[in-house]
Amino acid sequence: MLGLLGVGASLAQPWAIGKLIEAAGGGASMIRPIAQLVGLFCAGALFSSLQAYVIGRAGENIVYDVRHILTGRLLRADLTAFGKRPQGDIFTRTVTDTALVKIALSQSLAQLIISGATVIGGVVLMFILDLWLMVITISCLGVASITSIALARKLRKVALENQDDTGEFASDVQRVLSALPTVKASRAEPREAARIGKLADKARRSGIRVNAYNALLMPSMNVGTQGALAVVVGVGMSWVARGEMDMASLTTFIMYLFQLVSPLVMFFMGVGQFVQGRAAVQRVDELARLPQEGNESADAAGPVPLGPLAPHRPAVEFHDVRFAYRRGKQEEKSQVLHGVSFSVPARGLTAVVGPSGAGKTTMFQLIERFYAADGGRVQLGGQNIEALPLDTVRGLVGYVQQDSAAMRGTVRENLTYANPHAGEDAIQEAVEMAGLTSVIANLPQGLDTELGDQGSGLSGGQRQRLCIARTLLQKPAVMLLDEATSNLDSDSERDFRDVLRRVSRQCAVIAIAHRISTVIDADKIVVMEGGRVRATGVHRDLMEHDELYRRLAGSQLHAEPGVIAPATGPVRVEPWAPPPSFAFGWPPYVGLTEQTLQLRPIRSEERW
Ligand SMILES: Nc1ncnc2c1ncn2[C@@H]1O[C@H](COP(=O)(O)OP(=O)(O)OP(=O)(O)O)[C@@H](O)[C@H]1O
Numbered sequence: 001m002l003g004l005l006g007v008g009a010s011l012a013q014p015w016a017i018g019k020l021i022e023a024a025g026g027g028a029s030m031i032r033p034i035a036q037l038v039g040l041f042c043a044g045a046l047f048s049s050l051q052a053y054v055i056g057r058a059g060e061n062i063v064y065d066v067r068h069i070l071t072g073r074l075l076r077a078d079l080t081a082f083g084k085r086p087q088g089d090i091f092t093r094t095v096t097d098t099a100l101v102k103i104a105l106s107q108s109l110a111q112l113i114i115s116g117a118t119v120i121g122g123v124v125l126m127f128i129l130d131l132w133l134m135v136i137t138i139s140c141l142g143v144a145s146i147t148s149i150a151l152a153r154k155l156r157k158v159a160l161e162n163q164d165d166t167g168e169f170a171s172d173v174q175r176v177l178s179a180l181p182t183v184k185a186s187r188a189e190p191r192e193a194a195r196i197g198k199l200a201d202k203a204r205r206s207g208i209r210v211n212a213y214n215a216l217l218m219p220s221m222n223v224g225t226q227g228a229l230a231v232v233v234g235v236g237m238s239w240v241a242r243g244e245m246d247m248a249s250l251t252t253f254i255m256y257l258f259q260l261v262s263p264l265v266m267f268f269m270g271v272g273q274f275v276q277g278r279a280a281v282q283r284v285d286e287l288a289r290l291p292q293e294g295n296e297s298a299d300a301a302g303p304v305p306l307g308p309l310a311p312h313r314p315a316v317e318f319h320d321v322r323f324a325y326r327r328g329k330q331e332e333k334s335q336v337l338h339g340v341s342f343s344v345p346a347r348g349l350t351a352v353v354g355p356s357g358a359g360k361t362t363m364f365q366l367i368e369r370f371y372a373a374d375g376g377r378v379q380l381g382g383q384n385i386e387a388l389p390l391d392t393v394r395g396l397v398g399y400v401q402q403d404s405a406a407m408r409g410t411v412r413e414n415l416t417y418a419n420p421h422a423g424e425d426a427i428q429e430a431v432e433m434a435g436l437t438s439v440i441a442n443l444p445q446g447l448d449t450e451l452g453d454q455g456s457g458l459s460g461g462q463r464q465r466l467c468i469a470r471t472l473l474q475k476p477a478v479m480l481l482d483e484a485t486s487n488l489d490s491d492s493e494r495d496f497r498d499v500l501r502r503v504s505r506q507c508a509v510i511a512i513a514h515r516i517s518t519v520i521d522a523d524k525i526v527v528m529e530g531g532r533v534r535a536t537g538v539h540r541d542l543m544e545h546d547e548l549y550r551r552l553a554g555s556q557l558h559a560e561p562g563v564i565a566p567a568t569g570p571v572r573v574e575p576w577a578p579p580p581s582f583a584f585g586w587p588p589y590v591g592l593t594e595q596t597l598q599l600r601p602i603r604s605e606e607r608w
Pocket residue numbers: 083325326327334336354355356357358359360361362363
């Protein structure tokens with residue numbers, strides 16, 4: 001509305017100038033026309049600056065709303081759908097494309113409306129002033145408008161390409177930066193620089209095409225209006241000379257034509273911006289449509305009260321659970337769990353063992369409801385996990401992941417992440433239980449020491465203990481530990497076993513374990529192989545009856561002197577030796593003898 005009032009004020013200005021010319025020519029008082037003109041100038045300036053402020057504010061509100069809704073949907077996105085998109089692309093769409101949406105939905109839309117209204121108003125007034133001059137003007141502008149519309153269409157296409165290219169570039173930068181130590185250790189910097197350089201170049205080339213079409217858009221309109229101006233001045237002046245038109249009307253007409261130039265150019269620039277913004281809207285919209293996790297009917301009811309699960313019934317039950325990951329655009333299935341059934345008591349330690357790739361972590365992810373089972377039933381405290389609100393499930397289940405996820409922020413923020421209201425005593429207790437007391441005491445600012453991305457600033461084992469403490473603070477009913485002790489030294493692991501014993505008196509602890517010491521202690525052991533439960537029992541029975549378990553206990557589980565012997569008699573641990581030679585030409589294994597440990601130059605035939 002403010003914009004349209006501004007348009008009204010500027011459209012009235014040539015009319016006021018005409019009146020001024022008439023007054024000057026007729027020798028009448030010029031005070032009134034000058035006052036009218038000044039009033040119109042001031043009103044026009046006031047309305048357009050107010051409109052610019054209001055539109056700018058609306059734009060910021062729009063971008064805030066879009067980002068707020070989008071991040072909410074990203075955080076609640078289904079992991080399968082989320083995992084298919086490169087993170088850099090998600091980042092570009094959330095940050096850069098939302099800014100373009102702001103331009104499209106506020107600035108350029110307002111520009112289109114205001115300059116469109118100015119053009120229409122001007123054209124109508126010019127028609128009233130002189131029909132034939134207007135016909136001449138429209139024919140010149142018509143050609144320019146058709147060219148501009150064709151250019152705007154092309155612009156939208158290249159803008160979409162450029163935004164995709166920028167997304168691809170951002171994804172690759174993110175991929176490399178998140179694995180920078182691996183890149184350096186593999187001496188892959190030149191390769192990566194070349195690869196990223198190619199993507200940057202692709203974005204540069206499509207960016208240049210966007211600029212080329214943008215650059216053509218304005219001059220094509222300018223040529224049309226300048227041509228129209230030349231013809232109007234020529235024809236109009238000859239009519240004035242012949243006395244068929246008065247000078248005031250021609251001046252007013254030319255003023256309107258001048259006034260038309262800028263809004264027309266702005267209109268087509270607005271079209272350009274709008275089409276680029278529409279491409280961004282399309283990309284943001286695609287991201288916002290990512291499938292969401294959770295069960296709407298269960299979640300709508302809100303979280304059910306948390307508390308320890310009843311001690312007399314199993315905490316977790318798997319009944320014939322089948323699950324396949326979906327990969328790629330075609331959603332090809334890779335079946336991982338083939339009818340898994342077992343139960344976990346509400347108290348005590350249950351260890352899950354099995355060869356790599358057996359499906360142990362996948363099982364945990366189904367308990368956390370990161371993914372939904374394709375068949376069968378997962379139950380928590382006797383209730384189907386799918387029927388419980390997600391918030392309740394994740395409040396009951398604490399998860400220490402395999403790769404000990406810690407985040408940028410202080411140690412305290414990391415510790416209280418799952419329970420932000422934890423008191424100082426509870427924090428100290430969790431720190432103590434996870435064996436972090438001396439680690440934190442040695443940090444420069446104790447609990448308030450800042451950690452870098454992924455918790456850098458702590459060792460792998462310390463990060464692992466931090467994650468364990470975080471889960472302890474959550475006081476879960478079911479605690480999932482995915483190889484949580486793999487980075488701990490023997491002393492810390494022994495201490496942690498005591499912690500596990502204490503914690504498992506309060507809740508169900510399920511641990512994927514590769515250390516025989518953790519497994520021996522377990523009240524129940526689940527042996528998995530190839531996505532199936534092969535055997536369950538306690539250490540002694542499994543050593544007697546299960547061939548795979550015996551093998552794992554002897555090799556894959558990290559044997560520790562004096563641990564296996566009391567339960568079963570000595571287990572022979574074969575020393576590891578690689579095969580005689582690998583197909584890709586690794587030199588034959590010779591064994592570490594005194595001779596091979598001596599440094600000597602490598603002969604050319606030994607290189608690989
Ligand atoms: N996100 C995923 N998408 C597709 N397949 C996956 C995904 N995660 C795991 N897999 C596959 O599922 C199978 C089981 O993986 P899982 O991580 O559950 O095994 P695991 O028993 O925990 O192994 P490990 O002891 O090595 O951690 C593997 O074959 C793996 O390739």
